Amino acid sequence: MCQDCGCEIATDLISRKILGVPQVQQVQKLQISQEVFSEDRNRSTPVSRRIEMGQAIVEKNIQQAELNRMWFRTHQIPVINMMSAPGSGKTYLLEKTVQALADSLDFAILTGDQEMSYDADRLKRVGARVKQINTLSSCHLNAQHIEAELQGFVGARSQLLVIENVGNLVCPAAFDLGESHKVAVLSTTEGEDKPTKYPLLFHEADLIIVSKMDLVPYLDWTQEVCQQHIRKVNPNAPIFYLSAKTGEGMEAWLKYVQTLRSEATSMGSLREVLK
Amino acid sequence: MHELSIAYDVIEQVEAAAIRHGFKKVNQIHLLVGEWSGVDVEALQFCFPEATRKTCLKDAHLLITCKGLTIQCLDCFELTPISREQALACAKCGSVNTKIIEGKELRIVDLDVD
Numbered sequence A: 001m002c003q004d005c006g007c008e009i010a011t012d013l014i015s016r017k018i019l020g021v022p023q024v025q026q027v028q029k030l031q032i033s034q035e036v037f038s039e040d041r042n043r044s045t046p047v048s049r050r051i052e053m054g055q056a057i058v059e060k061n062i063q064q065a066e067l068n069r070m071w072f073r074t075h076q077i078p079v080i081n082m083m084s085a086p087g088s089g090k091t092y093l094l095e096k097t098v099q100a101l102a103d104s105l106d107f108a109i110l111t112g113d114q115e116m117s118y119d120a121d122r123l124k125r126v127g128a129r130v131k132q133i134n135t136l137s138s139c140h141l142n143a144q145h146i147e148a149e150l151q152g153f154v155g156a157r158s159q160l161l162v163i164e165n166v167g168n169l170v171c172p173a174a175f176d177l178g179e180s181h182k183v184a185v186l187s188t189t190e191g192e193d194k195p196t197k198y199p200l201l202f203h204e205a206d207l208i209i210v211s212k213m214d215l216v217p218y219l220d221w222t223q224e225v226c227q228q229h230i231r232k233v234n235p236n237a238p239i240f241y242l243s244a245k246t247g248e249g250m251e252a253w254l255k256y257v258q259t260l261r262s263e264a265t266s267m268g269s270l271r272e273v274l275k
Numbered sequence B: 001m002h003e004l005s006i007a008y009d010v011i012e013q014v015e016a017a018a019i020r021h022g023f024k025k026v027n028q029i030h031l032l033v034g035e036w037s038g039v040d041v042e043a044l045q046f047c048f049p050e051a052t053r054k055t056c057l058k059d060a061h062l063l064i065t066c067k068g069l070t071i072q073c074l075d076c077f078e079l080t081p082i083s084r085e086q087a088l089a090c091a092k093c094g095s096v097n098t099k100i101i102e103g104k105e106l107r108i109v110d111l112d113v114d
Ligand SMILES: Nc1nc2c(ncn2[C@@H]2O[C@H](COP(=O)(O)OP(=O)(O)OP(=O)(O)O)[C@@H](O)[C@H]2O)c(=O)[nH]1
Pocket: A084, A085, A086, A087, A088, A089, A090, A091, A092, A093, A119, A166, A167, A168, A211, A212, A213, A214, A215, A242, A243, A244, A245, A246
């Protein structure tokens, strides 16, 4: 049983070790038009046997992320995976969020960095329940990092989890953590064109935050151009333009966070009713 | 930036396959790497020989097929291949209501073994 709330499903999922590799599947036919980095596809000796593989190289992460997602759903915890380039203002925004919401919302923060615990220290100073994950040589968080914190740190009674990913516009987008919402942060000082240069992260975001709006007067930056770049890769996600420093535009973000929580619990009670 | 750990994931899966299928040496390994998989092909090629030095993949020929990005229009179902910095819009009807169907793959396709 789950040591936090006694539910059956959760521990079963969490304690189930993912052993070895999944079943061999048949891989679908490749398109021939693609570039191939090889001189000779069939240069192997005739005695060679061919073994079809087909599974994803990050299969373990895919499976673990699904298990995490089920655990979060069981415990009605919405999870934000916050991703951006280094220094876009993720921690600063979270500091302000904690100051505004900590009294009304019991939320946990996991913050990933390759080294050091500066971010967690900053967030602790404003009263956050936060834990630092050091990924060391790895440039992104993976689903195992999160799984390790579920029972102990996050706990079944958390009302929301925010994961601050390692500052990086490429790798975090390729590693599902089991989150319910992906939030991409883009600061005005990075320029308007990052969404089209790093399309995957911005394409998959459920919400895009444009941060440091207070700096616009000092920059050659326009909201219209920035929005065009965002819309080239993500036509529908809401965009919040804000400054955590001046507080401009913060209400929309704070309301978004609170709504995630109320949606998660009303979905949960709906499931109870249907049972 | 995490190509070395990707190489170790590959080794782990191949070693598990070696036990299942009873082989000791891989002559060729064929990977499928999507343009948006987060993996840099050159970095992977660079670290692969060193990562596999003490494994059954030592001396294996590394064959990598790259897959570009393709989206499907959710309004008219047309497939559109996308080149860099091009908007994710349908080439036929212009709709931006699309989904990625190819380009995120990161898979071991097959192995040629002794
Ligand atoms: N002027 C201004 N500065 C900001 C704002 N938000 C963040 N900053 C500054 O930007 C710098 C980086 O902010 P962080 O919160 O550390 O950024 P981060 O995204 O957490 O960085 P990493 O975790 O290292 O990727 C700090 O000096 C912040 O004070 C803002 O709204 N306005």
